Amino acid sequence: MKILTKNKENPVAFSQSLTNFFETIAGLTTFSVRFFKDVFRPPYEFGEVKKHMDELGIKTMPLVTLTGFIIGLVIAMQSQPVMKRFGAESFLPGMVALSVVRELGPVITALIFAGRVSSGIGAELGSMRVTEQIDAMEVSAVNPYKYLVVTRILACTLILPILTLYVDFLAIMGGYLAVALSDASSFQVYINAVFKSLEFTDLIPGVAKTLFFGFIVGSVGAYKGYNAENGTVGVGKASTSSVVMASLLILLTDTIMVKITVWIWP
Amino acid sequence: MVEVKNLTKSFPPPPGQNGEDYKVLDNISFNVEERENFVVFGRSGTGKSVLLKCIVRLLEPDIGYILVNGKNVVHISIKEMNEIRKRIGFLFQGSALYDSMTVRENLEFPLIRNFDFTASEREKKVKDVLEKVGLSKAIDKKPAELSGGMKKRVGLARTIITEPELILYDEPTTGLDPITTKEISQLIVELQKDLNITAIVVTHDLICARIVADTSIVLRAGKICYEGEIKGLEKADDPFLKNFFSIELVNTDSGEI
Numbered sequence: 001m002k003i004l005t006k007n008k009e010n011p012v013a014f015s016q017s018l019t020n021f022f023e024t025i026a027g028l029t030t031f032s033v034r035f036f037k038d039v040f041r042p043p044y045e046f047g048e049v050k051k052h053m054d055e056l057g058i059k060t061m062p063l064v065t066l067t068g069f070i071i072g073l074v075i076a077m078q079s080q081p082v083m084k085r086f087g088a089e090s091f092l093p094g095m096v097a098l099s100v101v102r103e104l105g106p107v108i109t110a111l112i113f114a115g116r117v118s119s120g121i122g123a124e125l126g127s128m129r130v131t132e133q134i135d136a137m138e139v140s141a142v143n144p145y146k147y148l149v150v151t152r153i154l155a156c157t158l159i160l161p162i163l164t165l166y167v168d169f170l171a172i173m174g175g176y177l178a179v180a181l182s183d184a185s186s187f188q189v190y191i192n193a194v195f196k197s198l199e200f201t202d203l204i205p206g207v208a209k210t211l212f213f214g215f216i217v218g219s220v221g222a223y224k225g226y227n228a229e230n231g232t233v234g235v236g237k238a239s240t241s242s243v244v245m246a247s248l249l250i251l252l253t254d255t256i257m258v259k260i261t262v263w264i265w266p
Numbered sequence: 267m268v269e270v271k272n273l274t275k276s277f278p279p280p281p282g283q284n285g286e287d288y289k290v291l292d293n294i295s296f297n298v299e300e301r302e303n304f305v306v307f308g309r310s311g312t313g314k315s316v317l318l319k320c321i322v323r324l325l326e327p328d329i330g331y332i333l334v335n336g337k338n339v340v341h342i343s344i345k346e347m348n349e350i351r352k353r354i355g356f357l358f359q360g361s362a363l364y365d366s367m368t369v370r371e372n373l374e375f376p377l378i379r380n381f382d383f384t385a386s387e388r389e390k391k392v393k394d395v396l397e398k399v400g401l402s403k404a405i406d407k408k409p410a411e412l413s414g415g416m417k418k419r420v421g422l423a424r425t426i427i428t429e430p431e432l433i434l435y436d437e438p439t440t441g442l443d444p445i446t447t448k449e450i451s452q453l454i455v456e457l458q459k460d461l462n463i464t465a466i467v468v469t470h471d472l473i474c475a476r477i478v479a480d481t482s483i484v485l486r487a488g489k490i491c492y493e494g495e496i497k498g499l500e501k502a503d504d505p506f507l508k509n510f511f512s513i514e515l516v517n518t519d520s521g522e523i
Contacts, residue, residue: 016281043379128365136362139322140376140428141348 024245031223032215035153038146045151052155060116060163064109068167071104072096072174080182089183093190094197096175101198105168106206107254110213113160114246118221121152122242125225126235134226149222156218157211164210205261212257213250220246267432267464268298268321273330275316290316292488294330298466298481303458305475305496306468307510308485314468315359317485318434321466322356323347334432352380355425355433355463359440361417363409363424369396370405373424380428395423399453415446422450426457433457435467439474451477472510 076096083089125148128134137144176190224242228234273294276287290313298304306314319325321332323339331338334350342350363372373392377383383391396402399419409417418438425433438454439447451474458465467478475482475496482499484492484507492499492507500511 131360131365132358132362133364135319135324136356136358136364137375138324139351139354139356140380141351142376142379 027227028220028223028245031149031226032219034145035150035219038143038150039154041146043146045147048147048151049154049158052152053159056113056117056155056159057163059120060113063112063116064163064167065170067108067112068105068170069174069177071108071167072100072171072176073178074174075099075104075171076175076178080178090193091197092179093172093175093193097172097194097198098202100171100175101168101202101206103206103254103258105171106164106210106213107250109164109167110160110210110217110250111247113156113163113214114217114220114250115243117156118217118242118246119239121156121218121221122225122228123235123239125149125152125222126228126238127232129226129228130231130235145226149219149226152222153215153218156221157214160210160214160217161207164207168206201265205257205265209254209257209261212253216249216253217246220249267300267302267335268304268466269333270297270317270321271295271331271333273317273320273332274328275313275320275325276328289488291320291327294485294488294490296483296490296493298464300464301458301462303455303465303467303478303480305479305482306466306485307475307482307492307496307499308470310470312485313488314470314485315436318356318436318466318468321434322351322354352428353431355428355430357418357421357425357433357435357438359437361409361421363412363417363420365409368406368408369401369412369420372409372420373427376424376428391427395427396420398426398457399423415442415450418442418446418450419453422453422457426461426463429461430463432464432466435465435469437469437471438467439469439471444473447471447473448477450474454478 076092079095080089080092083092083095125134128148134144134148137147172194176187179185179190180187221242224238224245225235228238230237273291274289275291276289278287279285294317296304306317308314316325320327321334321339327340331340333339334354337346337350339347339350363369364375367375370392373395374388377388377391392405393402396405399422401416401419401423404412404416404420409420412420422438435454439450442450454465454467455478457463465478467474469475469478479496482492482494482496483490484499486506491504492502499507502508
């Protein structure tokens with residue numbers, strides 16, 4: 001609020017902020033478009049992509065495991081008394097499964113992934129930029145964008161759908177724990193109810209949008225780090241701003257994707 | 267080997283500040299002959315590193331041209347530039363070793379991507395260059411485990427492993443003790459003799475300049491203020507040049523020290 005007031009009083013600063021914002025959006029767009037140009041061009045760094053996928057998976061696994069389980073548990077615990085009041089307890093497994101698979105699983109996993117990975121990529125590439133390692137690559141006739149950026153974006157895009165499926169599964173298991181704690185419902189009955197309510201068209205859009213989210217996390221982190229300047233201060237800025245920007249873009253993209261999904265499968 | 271003609275490079279003022287562009291290099295011209303150690307001498311911030319970065323097109327010059335082996339590098343495509351870069355080595359001020367890789371991987375990096383060596387040929391090359399810089403035991407270490415002097419040596423090994431015709435050294439001895447400075451400087455001279463390399467060495471270190479230089483230029487406020495041998499530089503009457511060699515500070519006409 002203070003910044004807004006200050007900017008209103010100072011039109012030059014406000015116009016500068018606005019210019020910076022549009023410059024960032026334009027820069028990020030150009031940066032991301034370059035990915036599609038370079039990704040199909042040899043040499044292919046499959047080894048690097050696999051290495052990054054392993055690292056990203058291991059890095060985020062503990063956090064998403066805990067989060068996934070808790071999401072399902074909490075949704076079931078929160079909804080159970082309400083559904084009981086309306087006599088709709090039998091719909092609880094379906095409700096947990098649908099909300100997790102269609103929305104909560106992909107979005108929450110992507111936000112956690114953004115916090116953990118986007119900042120990491122921003123900081124890593126940022127420090128490579130300020131210590132001239134990216135320049136060293138360029139001078140040795142290696143395309144640093146292809147080696148550092150394309151591999152990371154590709155790894156993020158491919159690993160996030162896998163992590164999301166894993167979180168979906170854990171959340172459904174978490175939902176069962178809540179049900180089992182209050183009723184003596186059998187696992188078989190719970191799972192049957194889950195599969196009865198889930199359709200393939202619920203799973204596809206949920207997983208498909210994580211491809212976009214993964215791309216956003218990778219490209220925003222890489223963009224911020226690749227263009228970092230002003231020494232270690234710049235590295236810190238690249239790291240934090242990449243999380244903020246990636247999270248906002250994920251939520252924005254999600255809104256658009258939900259609208260498209262509802263339009264295709266009403 | 268390298269001809270620089272009327273090179274000018276300016277930078278805009280920092281964001282949020284108004285004013286004219288800051289001219290770092292102002293109409294610079296010089297020639298570097300084959301197999302020559304050419305030293306660019308001057309105070310910090312006089313555009314020495316900018317000059318090197320313009321030669322390899324890490325920075326685009328505003329005006330002027332740069333010929334490397336007769337080819338103007340200023341107006342060629344990145345693909346053509348990369349072909350020239352394969353024959354140029356660049357030792358960065360902070361060594362710029364890749365943190366996430368071991369010494370072996372650092373040295374293999376350009377070989378894997380730009381040449382068709384087999385794994386055993388690469389291994390032999392890595393061991394040979396590490397022996398040349400006296401660091402055979404550091405082959406499996408990460409850059410974080412090396413001292414400043416060792417990093418410079420590994421950086422040098424990575425630079426010469428591709429057998430370049432021209433090496434650009436950006437402050438090769440900055441931050442090193444006098445003994446390591448002499449060792450690195452002598453290594454540069456030995457490499458030049460052994461491998462017939464042409465070198466452009468940017469430095470403000472007198473010890474390094476004295477050991478390495480065949481010819482030198484001195485930059486002052488973006489212009490060349492001296493061109494010739496280091497010995498001639500030591501005898502110069504110009505108060506600015508005297509300041510490099512005298513213990514006491516000598517005031518120049520412009521008041522600049």
